Amino acid sequence: MALSFPFPSKPRFPLHFHSLPPTNKSPPPSFSLHCSKSSFSENSDDGEKDGQTEVPRRLSKQSSWEAKDSEGKDYLYRLGKEADNMNIAVGARAGVIDDLFAGNFLGRDSDIVFDYRQKVTRSFQYLQGDYYIAPLFMDKVVTHIVKNYMADLLNTKVPLILGIWGGKGQGKSFQTELIFQAMGIEPVILSAGELESERAGEPGKLIRERYRTASQVVQNQGKMSCLMINDIDAGIGRFGNTQMTVNNQIVVGTLMNLSDNPTKVSIGQDWRDSDVTNRIPIIFTGNDFSTLYAPLIRDGRMEKFYWQPNREDIVNIVHQMYKKDGISRDDVIRIVDKFPNQALDFYGALRSRTYDQSISKWIDEIGGVEKLGDKLLTRKKNEKLPTFTPPKQTIEALLESGYSLLKEQQLVMDTKLSKAYMKNIGD
Incomplete structure (x- = not known):
């Protein structure tokens, strides 16, 4: 690919040409430089001589x-x-x-x-279909976003951060993304894995840059935006004897500063009076906010929302998940009652487990495990794979998968191999 580079009007260093000593070798081929007339024409005002005065080109x-x-x-x-x-x-x-x-x-x-x-914002084209959003969850998220966009009009203190916390696998991130899609919001989403770096200060600067990016979405595209950080406690929470790094401290300080000064965000530039950032609401998700730095989660900076779906929410969400499979609401209630006290992701894994037998049958149809690499990655251009037929979901198959998952959960809790591995340490 050819690249073109612009050059300044005057050379940055003097050019000297020296004649080379004669050699017995053949002379090098000559090169000529051609300039287009459109760029350097005689009638252009790029440069002209008037007596001894030369106007810079x-x-x-x-x-x-x-x-x-x-x-x-x-x-x-x-x-x-x-x-x-x-x-x-x-x-x-x-x-x-x-x-x-x-x-x-x-x-x-x-x-x-x-x-x-x-493009660091998130779109939700993959969210195809009709999903259920819990009314209480939607009311909390929508109210927080609207309050922050109306903060200048309200005669009250508005926390910049909404912290959504609760048990594992309860759909905190997914429900939030569904609300973003419904509201037409184009958010900037960070993960806890981006809150650590080998260079001190990088995660804090990343948060400020992403915050300003969300502000630019509002200013340049006329769309609502927000900054969302998933699993915040996994990134900056304190667990047992885990080490507190400089980046952990800078991230916490950055988030506290954003909460106190949401319209003045520095990424190292010189300040200007016109450099005012739009106020952008921030949303956290996590499992245990008691592991976070206490001044960060105080009420003036963060509004906290504990999400624990009740039975009605679980039934509605799971029914919407199984609706396309022809599973009735009564069957969903039966499944939920058979496996109480399970997180929402359990019912998604339950449906996924029913695909295992159909996938094993499909592998046999393409030639077995020995042919997997050739068939999936290096097959010929016109070669077609056998059509995969999804299994027909039945209440019996779903219950069977549920009991299998339940046994695996219990086995992990009962066996605790880590204790067996470490029992002789220190003897």
């Missing part, structure tokens, strides 16, 4: 490499210093840089990954 009247801002400072330098863009990302945009350098070989934008680099 300009690349173009609209060259972004020589543009100045309102304060007379270099445009691209300030752009790279103060925004989360890169000079090459802006400089390669059609209409910003000369067509001579942008070219048409990749369309109007020569930086083909620009859109992908800037």
Whole structure:
């Protein structure tokens, strides 16, 4: 792929040409440089001589490499210093840089990954179908988001963070994403795994950058946005003798600062009076917020919501999950009553377990386990795999899968192999 680079109007270092000593070798081939007339024509105002005065050449009247801002400072330098863009990302945009350098070989934008680099928000095209949202859950999330967008109009203190916590596998993240989809929100979502780095300060800066990105969604796209951090306690919670790192402290301090100053967010740039960030609501999900730093979860900064779906919520959510399989509501109630005190993800795993026998049969149809790699990865272009037929869901098959999962759960609790492995340690 050919790349073109813009050059400044004047060389940054003197050019010297020296004649080479004669050799017995054949002379190197000669090269000639051709310039397009459209770029350096005699009638253009790029440069001209008037007696002894030579006007400096300009690349173009609209060259972004020589543009100045309102304060007379270099445009691209300030752009790279103060925004989360890169000079090459802006400089390669059609209409910003000369067509001579942008070219048409990749369309109007020569930086083909620009859109992908800037796209850190989440869309929900994968959420196809009709899902059930618990009314209490929806009311809490929607109220928190609307309160933050109306904070300037309300004569009260509005916490920036909503912490949704509760037991494992209760659908906290999934229900929240369903609400985002229903409201048309384009959120920025972080995971607890991104809250640690080998470089001190990186996770804290990442949070501030993502917060500003959500603000840009509001400002530039006219869409509602928010910042969501999943499993926050797994990232910055304190468990037993786990080590508290510098990044843990910086992340906590960053989140506390965002709660106290939601419209002034620094990523290292020089401050300007006009650099005001839109207030963006933040949502946490987690299992145990008592492991978090106490000043972070105080009521002025975080509003806490304990999510424990009741029986009616579980029946409605599971029924919506099994509705396309032809399972009636009465059958769902029977399943829920057979396996009480289970998290919502148990009923999803129960349905997934019923596919195991059909998948084993499909493997035999394509030639067995020895042929899996060839058939799945390196098969010929026109070769088609046998059609996979999903199993027909019945109440008997679902109950059988449920009992199997229940036995595995109990086996883990009863065996506790870790104690057997460690019983002789310290003797």
